[in-house]
Amino acid sequence: MTSNDAWWRGAVIYHVYPRSFQDTSGDGIGDLNGITQRLGHIAELGADAVWISPFVRSPMRDFGYDVLDYCDVDPMFGTLEDFHRLLDTAHKRDLKVLMDQVLSHTSSDHPWFLESRASRDNAKADWYVWADPRPDGSPPNNWLSVFGGSAWQWEPRRSQYYLHNFLREQPDLNFHNPSVRAAVLDVCRFWLEMGVDGFRLDVCAFYFHDPELKDNPPNPNRPSGKSFMFNPYSMQRHVNDIGQPENLAFLEELRGLCDAYSAVLLGELHETDAEKLHREYTAPGRLHLAYGYWLLGAEEIGAGDLYGLVRALGHEAHEGWPAWALENHDFMRAPSRLADGEAPMALTAALISMRGAFCFYQGAELGLPEANVPFERLADPYGREFYPAYPGRDGSRTPIPWNADAPHSGFSEVEPWLPIPAEHRALNAEDQGRLAGSVLARMRRFLNWRRTRPELRDGNMDMLDLPEPVFGFVRAREEDRLLCLFNLGDGPVDVDPPQTGFGTPVEGHGLDWASHAGRVRLPRGGGYFGELA
Known part of the structure; x- marks a missing residue:
């Protein structure tokens, strides 16, 4: 079998979106104790690790991806003691734990930003990306926010714009400043000391920006499909706002820190030049694993598509390791997205059998389709901005149906933060666990069989x-x-x-x-x- 230090090479990494996994506090929102309670489900499935989306303190404008305090658990999810218990329980079940780290930006309520925005000459004045307006008062360049509109927001205290690649309440840190790099490394060290087994790095190509703030050129190969066409962001080639060469040196520094703890780095790559980034970012001494949007936004995936992707990313023994992902919390669920109306078992099995790790999003083992969330229940700011052309990400984030008979499908004793549709209740985990031909039973059988085949893990x-x-x-x-x-x-x-x-x-x-x-x-x-x- 794979050596303990290289467990990640063929790992099945189960992705938990904590708000929607299991509520134990009775507020309709999932929590850390709920994850601990359901670790048996993940272990029985045959997973090797758990990746947990953000649970640190946050105003929750983007549900934890806007960080207020990097080193504390948000009370909504529990306490640091609850996380200690989760770690201990997972490790006793032989499960690794990867924590989502959002290092590229913070919340606009973070103390670092409150100080930085106050003036141009305070101790943290250069901790974020600030720029003067053009002579006509407009933003300094044409960069766009992923969530719509300009990536620049005016700040009257400084008479400058600040950069935000996502919500305006998510200002970008200035990684050209060595003090910023030292601060985020200290954040990672805090959790490594606690015992986490690694990090999933949110938008890890976004850390550095072009210091000359050059415009992005138009994108002649704009991706198609429901996941991209609604948003002008994909009309640019993001060659100046993300994916800068300075990123590589920082990833090497972060890798050095993680190697001291035998911890693993799983990076999220954006779609612009993603194949090139993958080869660069997974080169020796950088990321252990990286995944892109190649399959997450696809509406058709045939054998030719996979052959081409494998060739583009590299699959020789000396090349970097991919992490394959068919679903996650940012994209429509595969049974509703793929052209044939379902995510066939063969496609999932093929990806799990290929060289690399596999990120298994919660609910995929139940075959859950995309939920239809009415506008009045939408919580995702991305969806509310682009509705009705794009309803957002809530349809893939609804709570897990654990059983059919309990109130709210066993997820919570009160109304959940997002509704559980009837078609999901019919696909609940308890009933599927009793049916040999169910999606859950077949996936358990396959994943646990795969664990017995060393060549499928690191061959x-x-x-x-x-x-x-x-x-x-x-x-x-x-x-x-x-x-x-x-x-x-x-x-x-x-x-x-x-x-x-x-x-x-x-x-x-x-x-x-x-x-x-x-x-x-x-x-x-x-x-x-x-x-x-």
Whole structure:
């Protein structure tokens, strides 16, 4: 098996959005004790680690991604003692814990920003990104906010603009200032000393900006699809506001800190030049793992798409490690987003079997579709800004349905912060756990089988040239070689023997297949594994 220090290479990382996992305090919002209570579900699924979205003190304008105090738990979620208990319980269950770190920006209520905005000559005057207006009073350049409009907000106390890549209440820290870099490293050290096993780095390409504040050029290859077309942000190539070369040196410094604690860095990459960033950011001495938006915003994913992506990111033994993600808290759930109306088991199994880690978003193991949240219940500021063209991210953030009979599906004793739709209640975890053919039961079977296959965790990967819709590769570790075939089409397909042959069939993984006349038949959603001599 993978050595303990390299557990991350083939890890299944279960992503918890704490507001919506389990409420134990009776306020309709999930909390740390709720995560602790449900760690058994995550361990039984076959996960190796838990990534927890932000739970530190925050005004919650962007639900924890606007940090007020980096080193304390928000009372909404519990206390530092509750987090200690969560860590201890997770480690006893052999689960690692990754904490979401939002280092690129803070809340506008953070004491650092309150001091910085007060004048141009205070001790923290240069801790954020400030710029004078153009002669006509307009912002200093054309940079846009991800959440709509200009990325610049006027501050009358200083007669300057400050940069905010997201909400105007989320001012960007100035990473060109060494004092800022030292401060955020101290934040990370605080949690490492507490015992966290690593960090998911929110928008880690955003730390540095072009100090000359040059305009961004137009984007000739604007991405398509529901996840992008509503927002003019994707009309620019973000080559000056993010992804700056200075970022790499800082990531190396952060990696050095984490290596001292055997902790892991999982980075989130933006879509602009994401393949190039992936190769740079996962080079030796930088991020252990990184994921991009390649699959998260996709409405169709075929074998050719995966082949192209693997080639672009690199899959040789000397290259960096990706983290594959099909769903998360920022994108529409896959069963509603993908063109065929569901996220087939074969696609998920293929991603989990490929070289790299896999980020498994809460509720995906239940096959939850996107929830339809009415406007009057929308909480996401992103959605409220662009509604109705884009309803926001709340549809993927609704509470987990644990059972059908309890009030509010066992998530809370009171009305949850977001509604639980009836179709989700029908897919509750308790009922699915009793049904051998359910999404949950099949995913448990597959993930726990995968844990027994060392070559699927940290082995090399050799791609096979197969006709659509079959996707295939060989994973190899020492003397063990495993053939992996997946049907990503919308109907059954017969597979001729690849150049490797089919080998000896492996059972126990839960994917459907059959042999006949020298071929392997894969039904829709089916897969085949064979041990090669």
